[in-house]
Amino acid sequence: MEKVLTIILGPTAVGKTDYAIRLAKQIGSPVINCDSRQIFREMTIGTAVPSKEQLAEVKHYFIQTKSIKEHYAAGQYEIDALNLLEELFKTHDRLVMCGGSGLYIDAVCNGLDAFPEPDMELRDSLNQRLRKEGIESLRYQLKQLDPESYETIDIANPQRIIRALEVTLQTGRKFSDWKTEPSKPRPFQIEKVGLAMDRDKLYDRINARVDKMMEDGLLEEVRSLDSFRYKDGVFCSDLTHIPPLRTVGYREIFDYLDGKISIAEAVEKIKTNTRRYAKRQMSYWGRDKGINWIVPDNISSRWPLQ
Helix, strand or coil: CCCCEEEEEEECCHHHEEEEEHHHHCCCEEECCCCCCCCEECCCCCCCCCCCCHHHHCCCCCCCEEEECCCCHHHHHHHHHHHHHHCCCCCCEEEEEEECCHHHHHHHHCCCCCHHHHHHHHHHHHHHHHHHHHHHHHHHHHHHHHHHHHCCCCCCCHHHHHHHHHHHHCCCCCHHHHCCCCCCCCCCEEEEEEECHHHHHHHHHHHHHHHHHHHHHHHHHHCCHHHHHHEEEEECCCCCCCHHHHHHCCCCCCCCCCCCHHHHHHHHHHHHHHHHHHHHHHHHCCCCCEEEEHHHHHHHCCCCCC
16 A cells, blocks of 8 residues: 655634644544644744644654754755654555644655755854844845746745855755755655635634733743843844744744843734744645645634645
8 A cells, every 4th residue: 555644734814733633533544743843842822832632643754853953954854754764654544734834844755955055154154144134135135037936925024035145156056946846755645735815814823822921931941041142151032043033933032131122013923924924824735736725613714725
């Protein structure tokens, strides 16, 4: 029997975790996480890690297995996930993967080895520009050189912008063009199930989730991570040495802790930035014609799912 990996994807707060757990229980599979932030053990509330009750329902992999002090990216995830899949497929015919990180999903489905090795001098110069000129300068350059990447990657994440610029400037070829390379063959079938929802309802869910995160102690969680902003005893507000802390929900609270905005402003910014992130997630996957989109609870959808 052919082995099948079912990947549950979709925008943040759409209900991927609950859906994946239900499916995993039906077919006797664990759930393999492919959310790039739920991998880090120091980040719980702001990354919406599955609850203890959810984790107890089925076995989960790649949940809080790394420290934010470790460098961990999509290339390493590809290696780790494929090794795990090889082992699990020895005893399972179908497996469930779940998450909203498009790059991690692409790594498993298509492979990322086609990207060139980074030019560290170029990366350092872009990081220096980030510190001196701010993120808007880099965003503008990316928009001019590679508008497709500008529209699909998380432009609130400086490292994503720097990586796209780095590849484009280094190779003379747009970062987005590299993603059209032929996929690497995998020894299993892949089916992608995308969860979609009416935009207004999804935005209401995002707003409610942020309020719940604040009630659950997001402020205290971010405050407990403040010491990580120091590198060799020097305060580094740009967090270039700890990219996970730039995640939506964390960087806004850090701005509050630094006295730049009020807590009310921070909460509203988290909601706004999370809604923007959800929109970009859908734009990212809009190119993938292999996704089977479904709408939970028969809610009419206005997402562009063609």
